[in-house]
Amino acid sequence: MKLQIQPIGNSYSEQAIDLILNIQQKEFNIPITIKDQPDLLQIESFYTEAGGNFWGAFVDGELVGSIALVKFDERVGAIRKMFVKKEFRGKELNIAQELLEVLISFCRENGIDDLYLGTITVLKAAQRFYERNQFVKIEKGNLPVKFPLMSADDIFYHLNIA
Template identity: 40%
Template structure:
């Protein structure tokens, strides 16, 4: 299977919503809607000062997503990193790492010094992924000004310091 990572286009809006909400609600039982999230109903507008990427298979189906929301000149938030179930653990494609490296390259080009993210308690594989990639667990009180945190109990917050 061949996967390409591309900058988001509105033609993928519904597929992105379906992927994200399916994982949030069917797998993690978070009970969220698109309207509960500041970015999901209008991805292009929300990420206009940042970037959002989709990973597409040969049939133009969204297999993964990742976004970067700037907070200020030096800090940004990694948002909406989701993979279709069929992509998780696939060492041949290693889609999570490719999506993350795409975001990381962009963040370095923009000269960000920190990338922040939050993730729900049941996302154990995501926690391991972020920690393997150098993110540190941070207290909720340490989030930068302007960071919109999801209202989810036990949310884990991570920070990656870039050189």
């Protein structure tokens, strides 16, 4: 199995939607639909053109993971759409870690010093993952004013990478 991570655009929308909705709805029973995340239908305008990016992790040509960066202020970004298909999670392939490192490298190259993200209480493994990567839990009230809030999120993290 060979892992390949690359930026993806609108041509991958359908695969990304399939990957993400399956995890959100079927695995974790999160009541979220494509209507709640229209960004997935316009990856390029929402992420890339605004100064962020959207990456896909592929194993043998199959999209098995994703991570996205929304640049919402001059030197500030939000992590979105961090998902890895169940069968591909874990230390062996280390896909989540690889995705995060690609995003952080992009931030360093593009002058983004602060990263924020929101996640959901039931996603315990995600919280442990962010904490292992030095993200610090913060109160919702301490998020930057321009932070693009997702309605389902109830736990928030910050990482300074400067």
